[in-house]
Amino acid sequence: MWSNISAVPFLLTGFPGLEIFHPWISISFFVIYVSILLSNGTLLFLIREDHTLREPMYYFLAILAATDLGVTLTTMPTVLGVLWLNHREISHGAYYFQAYLIHSFSIVESGVLLIMAYDRLIAICNPLRYTSILTNTKVMKIGLGVLMRGFIFIVPIIITLSQFPYCKSHVLSYAFCLHQDVIKLACADITFNRLYPIALVSLTGFLDSILILISYILILKTIMGIASGKEKAKALNTCVSHISCVLVFYVTVTGLTLTHQFGKYVSHVVHIIMSCIYFLFPPFVNPIIYSIKNKQIQNGINHLLSFHRN
Numbered sequence: 001m002w003s004n005i006s007a008v009p010f011l012l013t014g015f016p017g018l019e020i021f022h023p024w025i026s027i028s029f030f031v032i033y034v035s036i037l038l039s040n041g042t043l044l045f046l047i048r049e050d051h052t053l054r055e056p057m058y059y060f061l062a063i064l065a066a067t068d069l070g071v072t073l074t075t076m077p078t079v080l081g082v083l084w085l086n087h088r089e090i091s092h093g094a095y096y097f098q099a100y101l102i103h104s105f106s107i108v109e110s111g112v113l114l115i116m117a118y119d120r121l122i123a124i125c126n127p128l129r130y131t132s133i134l135t136n137t138k139v140m141k142i143g144l145g146v147l148m149r150g151f152i153f154i155v156p157i158i159i160t161l162s163q164f165p166y167c168k169s170h171v172l173s174y175a176f177c178l179h180q181d182v183i184k185l186a187c188a189d190i191t192f193n194r195l196y197p198i199a200l201v202s203l204t205g206f207l208d209s210i211l212i213l214i215s216y217i218l219i220l221k222t223i224m225g226i227a228s229g230k231e232k233a234k235a236l237n238t239c240v241s242h243i244s245c246v247l248v249f250y251v252t253v254t255g256l257t258l259t260h261q262f263g264k265y266v267s268h269v270v271h272i273i274m275s276c277i278y279f280l281f282p283p284f285v286n287p288i289i290y291s292i293k294n295k296q297i298q299n300g301i302n303h304l305l306s307f308h309r310n
Contacts, residue, residue, distance in 0.1 A: 009089040010182065011171045014082040015269055026083035032280055033080075036072045039287035040065040046300040053296060056134040057119050061290060063143050064112045064245070067105050068283030074101040075176045075279050082175040090177070092162070098177040100158045102279070107204050108150035109282070113249060114208040115142050116242050117215040124235050125222045153200055157193050164188045173268065174275055180260075209250055216243070241293040245286050252278045 014022055043065040047053045078098065081087040090098075123130050157179055164186035173181050183193050216239070223235045259266065259274045290297055 008166075008170050009091050010095050011088045012078055012082050012090055012175045012177075013088070013171065013173055013272075014086075014175050015272060018269065019086075022083045022086075026080060029079060029083060029276075029280075032284055033072060033076050036068065036280070036283045039291070040069045040072075040283060042301070042304070043287050043290065043297070044069075046297065046304065050296075050300045050303075053300065056130075056139045057116070057123070059139050059143070060112060060116045060119055063146070064109065064116070064286060067109045067112060068286055071102065071105045071109070071279055072283050074098060074105065078177070079175040079276075092166075095177045095182065096158050096162050099161070099179050099182070100154055102177060103157075103179060104150045104154045106150075107153060107200075108146055109249060110205045110208045111146035111149055113242070113246050114211055115146060117212040117246070118142075120239050120242055121215045121219055123238065124219050149204070153204070157196050157200075160193055161186075164190070174272060176275075176279070178275075205253065212246055237293075241290050244289045244293075245282070248285050248289075249282050252281050 015025060018025070044062055047058045047062045047065075075098075078090060119134065122133050126133065161179060161182065164183075165188060166182075166185050167187040168185045170185065172185075179193070179197065183190055186193075219235075219239065223232050226232050226235065256274050256278045259271055291301060292298075
């Protein structure tokens with residue numbers, strides 16, 4: 001009996017009660033998605049083509065842009081499918097795969113923000129050894145380690161998720177796939193899938209945020225020891241872009257967490273909006289932040305635009 005019920009596809013959900021507005025909502029989503037693809041794609045193109053951007057900081061920024069693209073390309077098909085075509089059915093295999101990618105990219109993004117903090121720490125606290133410490137080989141190893149951490153640590157909960165029978169309603173809460181959403185529908189002992197994510201968040205997101213905070217305490221300590229006010233401002237300015245991206249990421253994570261924990265009496269639409277902000281806002285804002293605050297990227301964009309005009 002359970003095997004037959006488990007074979008029934010899951011049903012994704014758009015914005016309940018606002019179905020009449022789905023076409024208009026989809027336009028906003030589509031514009032945001034296109035903006036994310038263009039802005040992050042442009043960053044990757046510039047870092048690849050512009051030889052003045054061949055520094056560890058920009059390599060890490062490229063990983064961040066690629067991660068943001070990954071999140072967007074992963075969520076976009078099902079969200080627009082629900083909003084445009086009311087295509088709500090999704091097979092179990094497709095659901096597990098999308099959930100795997102979404103959660104993996106989230107862990108990767110947290111890790112990338114951590115290694116970018118490490119980059120700023122070395123650049124400000126030990127500038128004379130910056131290039132010797134962060135060699136291309138070491139940058140590649142760090143980047144690979146962050147990717148492996150994200151994509152390996154999620155495997156256990158996805159494997160167990162795929163083995164559960166689902167004998168309850170197959171209607172899900174969002175237009176994309178999340179572990180915490182589908183696990184509520186399982187008819188089995190889900191203790192592991194409740195405890196493992198808590199441990200995982202503690203060992204990744206929480207630990208990353210603590211290490212980022214410690215990095216900036218050390219950075220500020222070094223900056224305060226600089227005699228020249230102009231040099232202090234210059235050193236701080238190199239960190240503004242990264243600090244902004246860190247705040248964007250962790251504020252949205254905190255907002256989503258608080259909504260889930262204390263939003264029992266809040267409209268389900270609010271939960272959906274917060275989830276969409278979590279997946280869309282950082283990829284949308286990150287390239288804008290770096291384009292505004294980083295003169296080398298500004299010069300690259302201006303050069304690219306002037307080249308196309310000519």
